[in-house]
Amino acid sequence: MFRGPVAEISLSAIGQNLQAIRKIVKNRPVIAVVKADAYGHGAVEVSKRLLKEGISYLAVAYINEAVELRDAGITVPIIVLFDTEDVKSIFDFNLMPVICDMDNALSLSRESKKRNIPLKVHVKVDTGMGRMGLHGNHIITDLMKISDMHGLEITGMLSHFSEADLSDRTYAKIQLERFNAIKEKISEKLKRRIFSHIANSAAILSFQEAHLDAVRPGLMLYGYSPFNYGTNPPLPPFAKGGQGGITHGINLIPAMSIKTRILCIRNVPSGTPISYGRTFITKRPSRIGVIPLGYADGYNRLFSNNAEVLVNRRRAPVAGRVCMDLTMIDLTDVKGAKEKDEVVIIGRQGNESIKAEELAFRSNTISYEILTTLGSRSKRTYVETH
Numbered sequence: 296m297f298r299g300p301v302a303e304i305s306l307s308a309i310g311q312n313l314q315a316i317r318k319i320v321k322n323r324p325v326i327a328v329v330k331a332d333a334y335g336h337g338a339v340e341v342s343k344r345l346l347k348e349g350i351s352y353l354a355v356a357y358i359n360e361a362v363e364l365r366d367a368g369i370t371v372p373i374i375v376l377f378d379t380e381d382v383k384s385i386f387d388f389n390l391m392p393v394i395c396d397m398d399n400a401l402s403l404s405r406e407s408k409k410r411n412i413p414l415k416v417h418v419k420v421d422t423g424m425g426r427m428g429l430h431g432n433h434i435i436t437d438l439m440k441i442s443d444m445h446g447l448e449i450t451g452m453l454s455h456f457s458e459a460d461l462s463d464r465t466y467a468k469i470q471l472e473r474f475n476a477i478k479e480k481i482s483e484k485l486k487r488r489i490f491s492h493i494a495n496s497a498a499i500l501s502f503q504e505a506h507l508d509a510v511r512p513g514l515m516l517y518g519y520s521p522f523n524y525g526t527n528p529p530l531p532p533f534a535k536g537g538q539g540g541i542t543h544g545i546n547l548i549p550a551m552s553i554k555t556r557i558l559c560i561r562n563v564p565s566g567t568p569i570s571y572g573r574t575f576i577t578k579r580p581s582r583i584g585v586i587p588l589g590y591a592d593g594y595n596r597l598f599s600n601n602a603e604v605l606v607n608r609r610r611a612p613v614a615g616r617v618c619m620d621l622t623m624i625d626l627t628d629v630k631g632a633k634e635k636d637e638v639v640i641i642g643r644q645g646n647e648s649i650k651a652e653e654l655a656f657r658s659n660t661i662s663y664e665i666l667t668t669l670g671s672r673s674k675r676t677y678v679e680t681h
């Protein structure tokens with residue numbers, strides 16, 4: 296019996312989120328970011344659904360992720376953001392690498408020569424993220440060298456913003472100016488325009504000038520806005536009236552629900568300590584439920600006495616420390632709760648809902664981490680409703 300959590304993924308929600316993105320970016324091509332197993336949603340299923348919606352490109356972090364998509368019969372161009380080590384696979388699986396330095400470029404060019412097969416590449420320039428990409432004061436000469444290398448055709452240029460939530464756009468503007476300056480110079484030298492992209496979800500939502508020739512959304516596809524409740528708006532997004540950060544009038548639909556079932560329930564007297572370290576002691580005669588979910592399933596130990604789940608359309612608080620495979624919840628105020636009842640960790644029950652942002656806030660992280668950790672350790676099912 297599979298007792299761990301189930302991740303129910305709504306493919307129709309992902310489809311709708313894509314439509315919402317297209318509307319904002321006026322139908323520019325969308326490079327759908329499906330790295331980290333589509334942020335925990337399952338890269339193959341999500342990609343297949345996005346292809347049905349006519350997506351132009353997919354992007355992954357590492358070559359093995361791209362190979363998984365090719366093995367599933369996906370033939371659309373796949374941009375590999377961070378990995379050029381295995382040059383053979385790039386050719387064998389017809390992938391589109393992102394060149395980050397001259398060594399990358401040389402080894403790809405050598406392989407191209409050996410096979411006598413030309414290769415379309417995108418080149419990354421570092422405009423201030425300080426992570427990967429051509430950098431320093433020789434970016435233009437480097438780009439020209441790459442362009443002159445045997446077999447390599449530069450079909451795209453990209454950069455990445457360092458302000459993931461763009462709550463302050465000052466630095467992003469500098470990055471975009473640098474990017475545009477590089478683009479102009481290189482277009483002049485090569486006497487052609489280069490397809491350019493820089494916008495992540497935050498820039499799609501709040502920085503129209505950065506939409507350029509294509510956009511690269513990840514988080515938004517899965518139904519979340521990257522805007523941080525820590526800054527703006529001031530209330531946590533799950534507080535009354537909050538809708539999960541600024542959504543600029545667009546309606547994103549969270550695609551992932553995480554669910555489990557109550558394993559057992561016990562009635563205990565007042566003064567009963569619950570779980571490791573006795574950090575929770577009942578203050579009244581209580582009904583304590585046990586759920587088959589713990590930190591080994593990605594349910595963070597920081598949720599100890601510090602999160603809620605939904606049972607019978609009501610919120611039930613976590614009672615005591617989260618264990619490796621189990622968590623206790625206080626069901627005293629949840630009328631009619633019984634063993635095997637559905638427990639929603641993320642998702643909706645009636646009028647109540649818990650979003651990834653709420654759990655992110657409680658564990659001092661971002662919704663990206665909540666989705667990838669819970670999503671990757673759950674058994675996934677796919678639905679066409681939302």
Ligand SMILES: *Cc1c(COP(=O)(O)O)cnc(C)c1O
Binds near residue numbers: 459512521
């Ligand atoms: C992850 C990633 C994205 C997508 O970012 P979101 O904030 O999820 O939209 C875009 N570009 C690059 C290079 C990335 O690594």
